[in-house]
Amino acid sequence: MPDPRLSPLTTPCLLVDEARMKRNIDRLAQHTAALGVSLRPHLKTTKSVEAARYVLANGNGPATVSTLAEAEVFAGAGITDILYGVGISPDKLDRVLALHHAGCRLTVLLDCAAQAEAVVAASKASGIAIPAMIEIDSDGHRSGLTADDPALIEVGRVLHEGGAELCGVLCHAGESYGAIGRDAQAEFAEQERLAVVNAATALRNADLPCPVVSVGSTPTAHAAKDLTGVTEVRAGVHVFFDLVMAGIDVCDVDDIxxxxxxxxxxxxxxxxxxxxxxxxxxxxxxxxxxxxxxxxxxxxxxxxxxxxxxxxxxxxxxxxxxxxxxxxxxxxxxxxxxxxxxxxxxxxxxxxxxxxxxxxxxxxxxxxxxxxxxxxxxxx
Amino acid sequence: MPDPRLSPLTTPCLLVDEARMKRNIDRLAQHTAALGVSLRPHLKTTKSVEAARYVLANGNGPATVSTLAEAEVFAGAGITDILYGVGISPDKLDRVLALHHAGCRLTVLLDCAAQAEAVVAASKASGIAIPAMIEIDSDGHRSGLTADDPALIEVGRVLHEGGAELCGVLCHAGESYGAIGRDAQAEFAEQERLAVVNAATALRNADLPCPVVSVGSTPTAHAAKDLTGVTEVRAGVHVFFDLVMAGIDVCDVDDIxxxxxxxxxxxxxxxxxxxxxxxxxxxxxxxxxxxxxxxxxxxxxxxxxxxxxxxxxxxxxxxxxxxxxxxxxxxxxxxxxxxxxxxxxxxxxxxxxxxxxxxxxxxxxxxxxxxxxxxxxxxx
Structure with missing residues (x-):
């Protein structure tokens, strides 16, 4: 039975099932609330202001983005607490500062001293203490330092003593996409939690601040059983879900x-x-x-x-x-x-x-x- | 040594090397001219009016597109002889007719009687004889009829007798992307040529018109040694080339x-x-x-x-x-x-x-x- 509302659409085109999307968003919101952590949804999946209103707390709450273009669009829509979750390069700091001047608290991410020094230099030159998170690696997926790497304290010191704002540590358990089923994903979640909590402890033991302890990947966010020491969770693809997520049992095909x-x-x-x-x-x-x-x-x-x-x-x-x-x-x-x-x-x-x-x-x-x-x- | 012109660019971004692009375009233009056929370049690779001026004959000549959106943009830029090289569906005929009303001769592609009947119905209803090509299959790649399929004549008759404009036959040797080296690609080119020339002969033997005999894929377009019976060649990715084309020796890495x-x-x-x-x-x-x-x-x-x-x-x-x-x-x-x-x-x-x-x-x-x-x- 065809749906007459779809007839006027030119194909191919994207459809969103609002009921499923709301159910998916609610599911993670309830899970993270039960674990006592806040949610900083990733907007890279939807890249849409209208969709962001559904997924962000109160339609406007803390967000994660994957590009400065996203940060600029969402800041323009009044979303003013944004984490740019990709390692910062020095040439992008002008746009970071412009967002701060426009009233958006944009936090950057980094994992080496060279980046920290660039952030410090930009903070000094602008008079804006750029908020920065240090990326932690829990599973060899991509970027980040391990909790026992001496560079962690070095980077923290460069930021803190140089006049940037050291906000905390962040981990993305990207390898959890290869784990099938909730129990296996919960192990990745615990590994992710430990990596980032240990890193926070190392920073604090070195008399460095670490108010934010952030974890997130869609599989671990849904599978985590205990997030002691963590303050926030990030996830993005849970809004829509997809066959990859269904293939590892994070959702059913009927949730897509x-x-x-x-x-x-x-x-x-x-x-x-x-x-x-x-x-x-x-x-x-x-x-x-x-x-x-x-x-x-x-x-x-x-x-x-x-x-x-x-x-x-x-x-x-x-x-x-x-x-x-x-x-x-x-x-x-x-x-x-x-x-x-x-x-x-x-x-x-x-x-x-x-x-x-x-x-x-x-x-x-x-x-x-x-x-x-x-x-x-x-x-x- | 960094290029100061690139410094202001935000990364990631796309770069085009104009000299290489012009060399690539010239190479195919010279080859097809030597073979005595015209070129109908595919604009799906570049999707840019500025780039189309380089690749089309005299900046404005015959073109192939892969979407109606392309047809609309290029028609708006004054390119008025366009082949829409993807099988037509009945729901898209309104936009086809709108392009004709706007002065663009848009040719559609099809390979079954149901499509031909829809094109005929739209031609009758609008008073515009919609130009149509019949797709021929030379290598099992995707769509199209073989020259000996009785459906070829049936489709031709539906179009011709129903008041559409039967323009000819078209083939795309998509499997040539798997052939390494010019000799192997030349075999695909000859297979493509034979398929479409035989189909043209079958139509003509049935007293159906077939003025246009069109072949094209980037490997076969460059490898063809003889195009007797063919009237036009299509290719798209040759404008830029890429690692896939270099991997089968259609170009060198330095041509990309x-x-x-x-x-x-x-x-x-x-x-x-x-x-x-x-x-x-x-x-x-x-x-x-x-x-x-x-x-x-x-x-x-x-x-x-x-x-x-x-x-x-x-x-x-x-x-x-x-x-x-x-x-x-x-x-x-x-x-x-x-x-x-x-x-x-x-x-x-x-x-x-x-x-x-x-x-x-x-x-x-x-x-x-x-x-x-x-x-x-x-x-x-």
């Missing part, structure tokens, strides 16, 4: 709030292919499920109402073509989809798929109400 | 005209990692070289001037972090890159990487001249 609406544009009957207009430009090239237990190709195929069609995935994608076919091991019946049929595709990775689009079409929680459109932005 | 400028934001000395601000948001998730002879990770690392640094690639990418490290088999020295160092990354796939950005910063052919900025667009 983001999909791409597509139209069937052809067939290759001899190969059992249905061709649709959601190629990699609409889905992104992200193949995050490729190494998971179930490879979902470029996405799971649903009917126009969002109901999963058993066995069907986008097995291959060109720029503007998606090839829909059964998973290799599927033996059931595959329905016919005449040219013009509308389908929805659930994405591997919500952050990547959303980034291919300029707006969201939001299916409202209230049955039958009109769709709304949220803009999203990109760039740096 | 597109790169991402990035800044070093940290290190993990124990792992030999340099962290930069070109993650997958800047590079795209495209890993087209993963299955080639040399896996180039998320891209080949160059210095700020564009000189390849031996052995270094982006081995891993998160949303806004790229991890630079030597290729697994590299045994040479790796230079140190202090925080703040600017580097360039050559992309796997120019179409995908460019799509992550909103503008190009163009390094002019004339030494020392100021950079220019070309805007690019996305959407559907």
């Amino acid at each position: 709030a983001l999909s791409v609406l597509t139209t069937v544009i052809g067939h290759q009957p001899s190969r059992g292919w249905t061709i649709c207009d959601a190629g990699w430009m609409a889905m992104s090239r992200d193949r995050g499920t490729a190494d998971q237990r179930v490879d979902q190709g470029y996405g799971v195929v649903c009917d126009e109402m969002g109901q999963v069609i058993p066995g069907l995935i986008v097995i291959k994608a060109n720029q503007e073509h998606g090839v829909i076919a059964p998973r290799p091991d599927f033996e059931g019946e595959v329905p016919d989809f005449p040219v013009g049929t509308r389908l929805r595709i659930l994405p591997n990775h919500a952050c990547a798929t959303a980034a291919q689009h300029q707006q969201y079409h939001v299916i409202p929680e209230t049955a039958g109400a009109a769709l709304s459109t949220w803009s999203r932005f990109g760039g740096w | 005209a597109l790169s991402v400028l990035t800044t070093v934001i940290g290190h993990q000395p124990s792992r030999g990692w340099t962290i930069c601000d070109a993650g997958w948001m800047a590079m795209s998730r495209d890993r087209g070289t993963a299955d080639q002879r040399v896996d180039q990770g998320y891209g080949v690392v160059c210095d700020e001037m564009g000189q390849v640094i031996p052995g270094l690639i982006v081995i891993k990418a998160n949303q806004e972090h790229g991890v630079i490290a030597p290729r697994p088999d590299f045994e040479g020295e790796v230079p140190d890159f202090p925080v703040g160092t600017r580097l360039r990354i050559l992309p796997n796939h120019a179409c995908a990487t460019a799509a992550q950005h909103q503008q190009y910063h163009v390094i002019p052919e004339t030494a020392g001249a100021a950079l220019s900025t070309w805007s690019r667009f996305g959407g559907w």
Whole structure:
């Protein structure tokens, strides 16, 4: 049964299921509240002011961003407590200071003395004590210092004694994306907590301030059982969830709030292919499920109402073509989809798929109400 | 030696080397002219009006696009002979007609009777004989009919007798991306030529018109030795080239005209990692070289001037972090890159990487001249 509200939409386009999104946001908010920590949601997934109003505490609360462009847009929308969660480079400090001058408390992230010295120099030159967090590594994923690295105290001292504002320590348990199930993810959460609490202790033992102790990745944020010593949690993709998160049991496929609406544009009957207009430009090239237990190709195929069609995935994608076919091991019946049929595709990775689009079409929680459109932005 | 013109740029951002781009465009133009066929360049790679002026004949000539959004933007810029090279769906015909009303001759593509009937119905209703090409399959890559499929004549008849304009046949040898070297690609080119020439013959033998016989993929366009019976060639990625094209010897790495400028934001000395601000948001998730002879990770690392640094690639990418490290088999020295160092990354796939950005910063052919900025667009 087609939804008449979707008919006027040009495909491919992004759909958001408002009810699922609200449920996802509430789930993490309740979990972190129960653990006694505050939430600093990551806005890199949605990159939308309208979406930020849902995900931030009171619509305006503390936020994390992945680019200065995000910081600038969200600051312009009145969000004034923002953490820029990517290591700062000296050339970006002018824009950091401009945000402070505009009334946004933007906190930067770093893990080496060279960065700390640049932040200190900019703080001195501007008279603004730039707030800075030190990145801690709990699992070898990417950046950060370990709690026992002498550089931790060195960096802390450079910041604190040089006139920047040493705010605390931050960890992102990025390797938890490879852990399947809540128990395994809880172990990563505990490792993340210990890394950052130990780092905070090391700083405090060196008479350095460390008011903020921040952890976060979507799997660990949901799996954590105890966050003693932690003050805040960050997560981003939980707003929409995606097939990667479903593949490691952080959510169910039915929790995924983001999909791409597509139209069937052809067939290759001899190969059992249905061709649709959601190629990699609409889905992104992200193949995050490729190494998971179930490879979902470029996405799971649903009917126009969002109901999963058993066995069907986008097995291959060109720029503007998606090839829909059964998973290799599927033996059931595959329905016919005449040219013009509308389908929805659930994405591997919500952050990547959303980034291919300029707006969201939001299916409202209230049955039958009109769709709304949220803009999203990109760039740096 | 840093280039002072690049210093003001915010990273990550896209750079275009104008001299290389012009050389790439000239190379294919000369080759197709020698073969006696016209060129209908694909604008899906650049998606930029400024870039289109370089690549189209006389800056305004026949073009191919992959979305109606492209057709609309380029038509608005005065480009009035456009082929929409993705199978048409009935819901998109209103926009096709609107483009005709606005003075753009937009040709659609199809490969089944249901599409042809929709095009015929729209032609009748509007009084505009919509130009249509029939897609031919030469290698099982994606869409299209084979020359001996009875549906070819059926589709041709529906179009021709129903009042649409049957323009001809079109083939895209997409599987040629897997062929290494000019000889292997020339075989795909000949297979592509034969498929489409045979289809044209079949239509003509059935008393159907077939003035246009169109082939094209970047590898076959460059490798073709004889295009007898073909009237036009399409190609897109040749404007910039990329590591995938270099990996199959269509070009050299030194021909790649597109790169991402990035800044070093940290290190993990124990792992030999340099962290930069070109993650997958800047590079795209495209890993087209993963299955080639040399896996180039998320891209080949160059210095700020564009000189390849031996052995270094982006081995891993998160949303806004790229991890630079030597290729697994590299045994040479790796230079140190202090925080703040600017580097360039050559992309796997120019179409995908460019799509992550909103503008190009163009390094002019004339030494020392100021950079220019070309805007690019996305959407559907």
